[in-house]
Amino acid sequence: MPPARKRILVYRIGSLGDTIIALPAFNKVCEMFPDADITLLTNRPIVSKAAAVESVLGQGYFFHRVVNYPSGTRNPLVLLALWKELRALKIDIAINLATTRILKDLATTKRTVLRDKWFLWSTGIRQFLGFPAIRQDFELSIDPVTGQYEWEALRVMRRLESLGPADLTSDRYWDLHFSEEELGQAKQALQPLAPGQPIVAMCAGTKMQSKDWEEQNWLSFTSRLKTLLPGWQLVMVGAPDEAARADKCIETWGGGVNLCGKTSPRVSGAVLKQARVFVGHDSGPMHLAAATGTPVVAIYSARNLPRQWFPRGDGNRIIYHKTDCAGCVLEVCVAEKKKCILSVTVDEVIDAVMEVLLRREAGSQQ
Structure with missing residues (x-):
């Protein structure tokens, strides 16, 4: 019997520019898990004119379904419905491509990341990739190679280094796969x-x-x-x-x-x-x-x-x-x-x- 198809949850919020900057990460996930069943977890944009993530990535290549939630919601009924929806999907791996921005302070930001990870863990997910771990993941830092502020595309890919290298100068990692x-x-x-x-x-x-x-x-x-x-x-x-x-x-x-x-x-x-x-x-x-x-x-x-x-x-x-x-x-x-x-x-x-x-x-x- 062939091995079971991996069920992956990719978490990315934002609009058009945020999604494009994360394209190498999306392409890397598809490269490393070519046969996976991928669910995209994303937000409904706060700004009405902002393009939703799924409208940027299109249908059929980067994901198989979308789970949306209202940005910044604390409504317990909405969160319960989201929890049930994710639990029913029986996800194996959660991959975090979200941009981490300092909130009130570093400690508060770390607690927020842990809260999100715990929420996903409670739905039955046991493997996590791309979640912020070191200080540079939480704060904008200086890239030691360029001596400049770290590029956001590099910052996201650095958190996925366990999947192997990705050449950010290569067109293949910026491919939108137009139909x-x-x-x-x-x-x-x-x-x-x-x-x-x-x-x-x-x-x-x-x-x-x-x-x-x-x-x-x-x-x-x-x-x-x-x-x-x-x-x-x-x-x-x-x-x-x-x-x-x-x-x-x-x-x-x-x-x-x-x-x-x-x-x-x-x-x-x-x-x-x-x-x-x-x-x-x-x-x-x-x-x-x-x-x-x-x-x-x-x-x-x-x-x-x-x-x-x-x-x-x-x-x-x-x-x-x-x-x-x-x-x-x-x-x-x-x-x-x-x-x-x-x-x-x-x-x-x-x-x-x-x-x-x-x-x-x-x-x-x-």
């Missing part, structure tokens, strides 16, 4: 564009005020870039409530395709794969473009410390102005008037785009 249907939908979405002409993709929106480079900068940038890239075509991606700003960018460009709110995250990813360059805020679409191998020009605020949430790839240009208030993690910045991101000039972004394109052209000719 033929999704690739076909992306092709259809780009139908209005002239075939064979190069594409620049942009996302001018963001769900956080503190990350917004603001409309006047985007319109000035779009106007300037159009004159430098004659014959290029513009594609805008993003959430439905970003469509109005995207329309203004397209009008400034003189035409293009506005896909804000019209394509799923995965179809948007298949679209972004066709672009020569992506320009956007520190956002989910930025991470999505980078995962597909499209070089990005990313305009960052300093709400997070540098490198922690940078996108994958060596061909990117990250524009990050480190201010004295860097690492504030504010979603709304009033007192400092967003001095970090608003100190980024249109000239800087234009220069970054042209540098990325020249580097890419030089690489293709080698």
Whole structure:
């Protein structure tokens, strides 16, 4: 009789960018447990415009079913229903890919992790992988190799080192495994564009005020870039409530395709794969473009410390102005008037785009 199929629970919360950063871990789990029955345990996003994890990962490859729970719930009836659902699945292994953030203090954070592990243990799970164990798992630390803050993708994979190494520079670990249907939908979405002409993709929106480079900068940038890239075509991606700003960018460009709110995250990813360059805020679409191998020009605020949430790839240009208030993690910045991101000039972004394109052209000719 063949050995029983492993039943695995993968725990990951967050939205589009958080999910993309954890892609190497998801691919590593599938690589090491190719025949496993995988359940994804995730949250319902707090922010309504944030993409749910399952809409980013798609159906049929990374997991077989989803168990959702409301973010931050303490409702005993909801937790009891979740407990019963997990217990009925008879899970063998729980794999924690969740980002661990310091709460009130380190001790409180450790107790929260232990509480979550105990809850899963009480459902009958006896093997646990990826749960924070050492101090570096709980606190943002300096990567001894780079001397910079540890990259979140590396931080998650480090906790899974028992599964073996994963080369974070390899495309295989960033593969979203688009279906033929999704690739076909992306092709259809780009139908209005002239075939064979190069594409620049942009996302001018963001769900956080503190990350917004603001409309006047985007319109000035779009106007300037159009004159430098004659014959290029513009594609805008993003959430439905970003469509109005995207329309203004397209009008400034003189035409293009506005896909804000019209394509799923995965179809948007298949679209972004066709672009020569992506320009956007520190956002989910930025991470999505980078995962597909499209070089990005990313305009960052300093709400997070540098490198922690940078996108994958060596061909990117990250524009990050480190201010004295860097690492504030504010979603709304009033007192400092967003001095970090608003100190980024249109000239800087234009220069970054042209540098990325020249580097890419030089690489293709080698």
